[in-house]
Amino acid sequence: MDTIMLSRMQFASTTIFHFFFVPVTIGLSFIIAIMETMYVRSGNEEYKRMAKFWGKLFLVNFAIGVVTGILQEFQFGMNWSDYSRFVGDVFGAPLAVEALLAFFLESTFIGIWIFGWEKVSKKVHLLSIWFVAIGTTLSAFWILAANSFMQHPVGYTINNGRAEMNDFFALITNGQVLVEFPHTVLGAFATGAFLIIGISAIKLLRKQDVSFFQKSFKIAAIVGIISSIGVAFAGHWQAQYLVKTQPMKMAASEGLWGKSGDPAPWTVVANIDPVNKTSTHELKIPYALSFLSYSKFSGEVKGMNELQAEYEQKYGPGNYIPPVRTTFWSFRIMIVAGMAMIFITLWAVYLMWRKKFDQPNTGFMRICLSGLLLPPIANTAGWLMTEFGRQPWTVFGLMTTERSISPNITAGQVLFSLITFNGIYAALFIVLIYLFVKVIKKGPYTIEEDSHSTDPYNKKEGHHALT
Amino acid sequence: MLSLNELWFVLIAVLFVGFFFLEGFDFGVGMQSQLLPKDERQRRVMINSIGPFWDANEVWLITGAGAMFAAFPEWYATLFSGFYVPFVFALFGLILRGVAFEYRGKAQSGGWRKTWDLSILIGSFLPPFLLAIVFASFIKGLPIDGDMQMHAAFFGDIVNVYTVLAGLAVVLMCNIHGLLFTALRTFGELQERARKRARTLLLPTGVLLLAFVIMTYFQTDIFDVRGALLWAIVVLGLVAFLLAGYFSKKKRDGWAFGMTGAVLGLSVISVFVGLFPRVMVSSLGEAYNLTITNAASGHYSLKVMTIVALTMLPFVLGYQIWSYFIFHKRLSDKETLEY
Numbered sequence: 001m002d003t004i005m006l007s008r009m010q011f012a013s014t015t016i017f018h019f020f021f022v023p024v025t026i027g028l029s030f031i032i033a034i035m036e037t038m039y040v041r042s043g044n045e046e047y048k049r050m051a052k053f054w055g056k057l058f059l060v061n062f063a064i065g066v067v068t069g070i071l072q073e074f075q076f077g078m079n080w081s082d083y084s085r086f087v088g089d090v091f092g093a094p095l096a097v098e099a100l101l102a103f104f105l106e107s108t109f110i111g112i113w114i115f116g117w118e119k120v121s122k123k124v125h126l127l128s129i130w131f132v133a134i135g136t137t138l139s140a141f142w143i144l145a146a147n148s149f150m151q152h153p154v155g156y157t158i159n160n161g162r163a164e165m166n167d168f169f170a171l172i173t174n175g176q177v178l179v180e181f182p183h184t185v186l187g188a189f190a191t192g193a194f195l196i197i198g199i200s201a202i203k204l205l206r207k208q209d210v211s212f213f214q215k216s217f218k219i220a221a222i223v224g225i226i227s228s229i230g231v232a233f234a235g236h237w238q239a240q241y242l243v244k245t246q247p248m249k250m251a252a253s254e255g256l257w258g259k260s261g262d263p264a265p266w267t268v269v270a271n272i273d274p275v276n277k278t279s280t281h282e283l284k285i286p287y288a289l290s291f292l293s294y295s296k297f298s299g300e301v302k303g304m305n306e307l308q309a310e311y312e313q314k315y316g317p318g319n320y321i322p323p324v325r326t327t328f329w330s331f332r333i334m335i336v337a338g339m340a341m342i343f344i345t346l347w348a349v350y351l352m353w354r355k356k357f358d359q360p361n362t363g364f365m366r367i368c369l370s371g372l373l374l375p376p377i378a379n380t381a382g383w384l385m386t387e388f389g390r391q392p393w394t395v396f397g398l399m400t401t402e403r404s405i406s407p408n409i410t411a412g413q414v415l416f417s418l419i420t421f422n423g424i425y426a427a428l429f430i431v432l433i434y435l436f437v438k439v440i441k442k443g444p445y446t447i448e449e450d451s452h453s454t455d456p457y458n459k460k461e462g463h464h465a466l467t
Numbered sequence: 468m469l470s471l472n473e474l475w476f477v478l479i480a481v482l483f484v485g486f487f488f489l490e491g492f493d494f495g496v497g498m499q500s501q502l503l504p505k506d507e508r509q510r511r512v513m514i515n516s517i518g519p520f521w522d523a524n525e526v527w528l529i530t531g532a533g534a535m536f537a538a539f540p541e542w543y544a545t546l547f548s549g550f551y552v553p554f555v556f557a558l559f560g561l562i563l564r565g566v567a568f569e570y571r572g573k574a575q576s577g578g579w580r581k582t583w584d585l586s587i588l589i590g591s592f593l594p595p596f597l598l599a600i601v602f603a604s605f606i607k608g609l610p611i612d613g614d615m616q617m618h619a620a621f622f623g624d625i626v627n628v629y630t631v632l633a634g635l636a637v638v639l640m641c642n643i644h645g646l647l648f649t650a651l652r653t654f655g656e657l658q659e660r661a662r663k664r665a666r667t668l669l670l671p672t673g674v675l676l677l678a679f680v681i682m683t684y685f686q687t688d689i690f691d692v693r694g695a696l697l698w699a700i701v702v703l704g705l706v707a708f709l710l711a712g713y714f715s716k717k718k719r720d721g722w723a724f725g726m727t728g729a730v731l732g733l734s735v736i737s738v739f740v741g742l743f744p745r746v747m748v749s750s751l752g753e754a755y756n757l758t759i760t761n762a763a764s765g766h767y768s769l770k771v772m773t774i775v776a777l778t779m780l781p782f783v784l785g786y787q788i789w790s791y792f793i794f795h796k797r798l799s800d801k802e803t804l805e806y
Contacts, residue, residue, distance in 0.1 A: 059569055066522065067565035071558050073532055077547025078554055084547075085615075088540020089764040096537035097775055099530035104783045107526045108790050111519035114805050119793055164765040406548035408616045417555045424562055431566070435573050 004405050006414040007079040010421070014071055015387075016380055017425045021065035023379055026140060026185065027192015028058040029133040031223055033126075035216075040126045050216055051129070053444035054196060059114065060435045064428055066107075071421065073099075079414065083394055083404035090156050090165040091146050094172070098142035106135030140188070141181055148176035150395050151386070152245045163398065179241045183234035186227045187382070190341055191375035193224030197348070198372030199440055201365040212444050217368075218352055225345035232338055236292065243293040243301065246396060248311070249389030251304045252324045253331040254289060255279040260301040264289035269332070274324050277305065315397070322391040330385035337378035344371050471769040472759040475538035476746070478776060479531060480739040483602075486527035487595075487637075487735050488728040493517040493524055495645015497564060497591025498638075501584055503646070503664055509657045514568060514587070515804045516652040519794045521568065523787060525561070537772055541615050541762035542746045549609065549617030550601055553625060557597040564590025572806045595641050596634040600625065603633035603679075606687045606741045608750035615757060617747075624750075629686050632679050639672040640731055647715065647724040654797050662715060665723070669712050676708070676730075688748075689741030696740055704733040 032051050039047035073095065076084050084091075109131040116125055149156075155170030156163045165171065200217040203209060242250045254260075255272045257279060266288030270279040287297040304321050311320040344367060351357040351364070390396055394404045469477065500513040535543040547554060563586035571583035609624055611617045619625050646665035650658050680701055684690050690697055711726035742748070746762050749755035763769065 060573070063566045063569035067562040070525075070529060070561055070565075073529060073536075074547055074554055074558060077532075077536065077543045078551055079548075081544035081548035084536065084540055084544040088536055088543060089768045092533070092537030092540055092543070092764065093768055093772055096530070096533035096772060099526060099533040100776060100779050100783065103526045103529055104523060104787070107522040108786055111522060112790055112793060115515075115519040116793060118803065159765065165768045165771070168767075168771040406544075406551075407614075408548055408618050409551050413551050413555075416552070420555055420559055424559070428562075428566060431570065435570065438574060 001411065001415075003409060003411045003414055004402060006411055006418055007405050008401070010079055010414060010418050011075065012387075013418070013422055013425065014068065014075060015383065018065065018068040018072055019379055019383060020376055021061050021068065022136075022140070023184075023188035023191035023375065024061045024195060025058070025065045026133075026136045026188035027190065027223075027227075028054060028061070028195065029129065029136055029192075030189060031192050031196060031220060032058060033129045033133045034219060034223070036126050036129055040122050046212065046215065049212070049444050050219075053212075053439075054216070055113075056439045057195070057199075057436060060432060060439070062110065064432060068425075078417075079406055079409070080394070080404045081406035081408070083399065085162065086399055086404075087149070087163050087395060090149055090153075090163050090171065093165060093168070094142045094146040094149075098139050098146075102135045102139035102142060106132050106139065109135065137185060140185055141177070144181050144184060145172050145174065145177045147386075148174045148180055150393075151180070151390060152176040153395055153398055158398075163395070175241055176245065179234065179238040183231060183238050183382075186231040186234055187375070187379055189227035190224055190231055191379060193220040193227060193345075194341065194371050194375045196220035197224060197344070197368050198370075201368035201371075202440065203443070205362065205365045205369070209443050209445065214357065217348070218357070221345055221348040221352065224341070225349050228338065228341040228345055232342065235338070236295075239292050240295065246390065247302050248304065248307045248320060249322065249327065249385075250293070251302060251307055252322045252327040252389055253385055254301070255282075255324060255328045256301065256303045257305050258303045259306065260289060260303065262290070262300040263287045263298045264293070264301045266292060270328070272325050272328055274321070318392070318400075320392060322389050327385055327389045330381040330388065334378050334381040334385065337374045337381065341371065341374050341378070344368060344374075471766065471773060472538075472763050473744075474773060475534065475763070475769060476739070476743065476759045479534050479538065480736065482527055482531035482534060483739075484732040484735045486524070486531055487731040489527060490521070490524040491595070491641045491728065491731045492644045492648040492724070493521040494591045494595045494638075495641040495643065496648055497521075497587050497645070498642055499645050499649065499661070499664070501588040503649070503660055504657065505660075507580075510584075511572070511804050511806065512653055512657060512798050512802075513649055514571070514806045515802070516649060516798055518568070518806050519790060522565075523790070525565070534772075534776075538764055538769060539746055539757075539759070539762040540764060542757055545611060545615050545617050545747060545757060545762075546601070549611070549619055550625065552621055553597045553600060557594045560590040560593030560597075562590075563587075564594075568806055572804070592638060596638050599634040599637035600630040602735070602738050603630040605747060606683070606689050606738055608687070608748040610751055611747060611749035611755050611757065612751060613755055615755075615762075629679075629682050632675060632682060636672065636675040636679050637731070637734070639668060639675060640727065640734075643668050643672060643711070644724065644727040644731060647711075647720055647727055650715075650720040651724055652797055662718065662720070665715055666712070669708075669715075673708060676704075687741065689737075693740055693743075697737060700733055700737045700740060704730055704737070707733065 032054050035047050035054065036051040038044070039051060076091075109128040112120065112128040113125065113132060116128065120128070149171060152174060153163070154174050155165060155167035157166050158164075196216055197220045200213040200220065203213040204217065239250070251257075254267055255270045256267070257277050263286065265284035265286045267279070268283040268285060270282040272279045289301055290297055290299045293299060293301050304324070308320055312318065347364060348357075348368070351361070392400045392402070394401045496513055496517045500510055504510040504513060532543070532547075535546070567583040567586035567590060571580055571587070574580075604625060607629055609617050609619050643665050646661045646668070649661040650665065653661070707726045707729040711723050711730065714720075714723035714726060744759045745756045746759060747757040749757070764772075
């Protein structure tokens with residue numbers, strides 16, 4: 001395999017792996033902050049225990065999120081140096097701001113949160129988890145602002161053969177980031193909520209610590225229903241924006257080769273043949289694509305063949321059609337997973353509302369348990385659609401992926417890093433599952449035993465200040 | 468008045484000084500936590516002593532790299548693609564280390580702890596060692612061509628006697644710095660052992676550092692370019708080093724810690740002073756050097772970043788200092804050891 005293929009695999013595996021953990025970090029930090037707020041307001045120790053128990057899982061997850069994040073930052077320069085040279089002026093700024101504004105906040109206050117239970121006041125401790133939550137969200141905003149530039153470049157001019165920023169405000173109010181950010185962050189809230197829902201379901205099925213996990217479940221279900229419905233609305237806005245700015249991605253995610261006709265039907269499933277540029281066995285819902293694209297039941301959507309001809313005129317000869325099958329199916333997998341999430345949380349909230357929740361429904365709990373898989377599937381599929389759908393571009397209309405790689409690295413070097421990092425990912429994943437199972441099995445009421453310790457040091461000296 | 472390009476060069480230098488000063492001690496604690504303690508309790512105390520800090524310390528590196536990307540994209544691109552393999556190893560170390568701190572205390576079995584302890588050792592050694600190699604080769608020069616592409620041989624251009632010497636010197640300096648930090652945050656037997664070991668390591672480290680300075684004189688042009696200023700930094704470094712020895716003998720751990728930090732900081736400063744106005748020296752000819760002009764982003768971009776950075780920095784420094792204040796007490800026997 002050549003350097004570019006290997007670099008693509010490296011980018012894909014790093015990003016997908018990183019993005020298993022980031023949404024959990026964002027989502028859980030907010031829910032834990034809510035739990036701790038309830039503790040500080042009510043004084044009820046059970047909420048404190050909740051913050052601590054879910055906090056354990058949060059920290060196990062957070063560690064992997066952080067370390068894979070460093071790799072993310074370095075690989076732009078390592079594998080995609082020509083990309084970095086071309087867009088550094090624009091793309092580098094949000095990354096630097098992310099570090100300065102978000103990472104410092106997050107990493108400092110996570111330290112205070114973990115080690116500060118007995119060292120700072122309740123309110124300061126509560127504030128520190130809120131700062132962590134805000135930090136992770138700010139971080140998402142800046143990285144998505146950078147990503148949005150790749151989807152829909154704004155606020156730049158081309159000068160001396162590279163993109164130079166000329167409007168920072170345009171960059172951070174890019175229409176793309178305004179739809180991408182709510183969609184991604186609400187998805188992250190839902191991810192955190194479904195983790196708590198799923199794990200609580202395991203414990204409720206086994207009738208362990210029932211009151212604790214019912215309370216946790218209820219908090220998560222409320223966050224879950226708001227965010228999973230919100231994510232669908234945000235996704236709808238994003239699709240409309242997509243039709244305007246990246247029509248090829250939209251056409252590919254519909255498997256639409258020719259014109260859609262007016263009104264446009266939405267293809268549910270199809271057998272796509274990218275070689276002969278046809279789709280067969282299509283099952284269609286009338287009007288739905290028009291609605292998805294324009295929020296009304298009329299309007300035509302351009303197909304890939306027409307767009308290909310347009311792009312050739314504009315950008316010169318070449319293949320401007322992304323990997324259609326991946327884009328098409330990723331989109332559908334994301335939607336199905338998202339719908340299932342809405343369904344589960346609606347059901348849960350209905351049970352809570354009818355006060356039927358306290359007699360656990362085994363069948364429903366099993367469904368909740370399988371709900372653990374839904375957010376990672378939806379998150380991954382969403383990113384696959386976004387990033388595959390943009391191909392062959394790294395920066396839409398400006399720079400192709402082929403031109404973006406580092407010219408001075410060898411396939412052997414990339415293969416070496418690919419094996420190294422994927423090896424670590426696999427190991428870390430196993431470790432994570434092991435630790436999750438361990439923490440969950442132990443439950444919330446025995447969790448602190450092994451962190452306290454007795455010790456031989458002289459008591460008096462223990463409180464000496466640092467001099 | 469500084470130009471924006473100069474200001475960003477200085478800011479990046481500041482970020483790396485901060486990184487080596489701060490993460491320097493937690494790299495040192497990481498390595499020594501595997502070499503110094505005589506039992507599991509002492510090891511846990513050492514690891515927990517950096518618990519609230521190491522993550523934020525690492526962000527200094529991430530911000531440094533981010534600032535390079537934004538302010539000098541050509542520098543970032545040449546550097547990270549040129550040092551591909553060393554960065555794979557450095558990242559390998561940083562990944563292992565980051566999860567090891569969090570995970571080692573999460574299960575009881577001996578094999579589990581040993582695995583993570585080994586990860587802490589490797590993860591605390593590789594990054595400072597490799598970053599020192601990178602910094603040393605900045606001033607020694609690297610084969611960078613007219614397209615700003617670096618085509619370096621791993622052995623020879625990157626790994627050679629000069630750069631390895633730098634790597635070892637920095638690693639040892641981090642060890643001493645970390646031991647003095649341990650002395651600051653513990654008491655009793657562990658504190659005594661840490662002080663003692665810090666003093667034993669001073670002499671060999673001093674010899675390595677001196678050898679490095681002498682080799683720098685002969686192998687690089689930085690003493691020709693910035694003679695007086697560089698000599699001043701070397702003398703200051705020497706004074707700080709000797710004072711570190713003096714204070715540690717007097718058991719003034721705080722002052723000694725400040726001095727070892729100063730030696731690390733001055734080492735980074737000497738590299739940046741020697742480089743200026745270059746950011747990377749090409750061994751193929753002066754015309755191919757990357758400088759704060761030809762490697763930089765445009766004026767607008769630098770201006771925006773300057774406004775953001777100067778607005779944010781006071782807050783960042785404020786809450787970081789505050790977090791050290793929160794955890795300024797020595798680890799007591801009633802301590803909850805999280806890691």
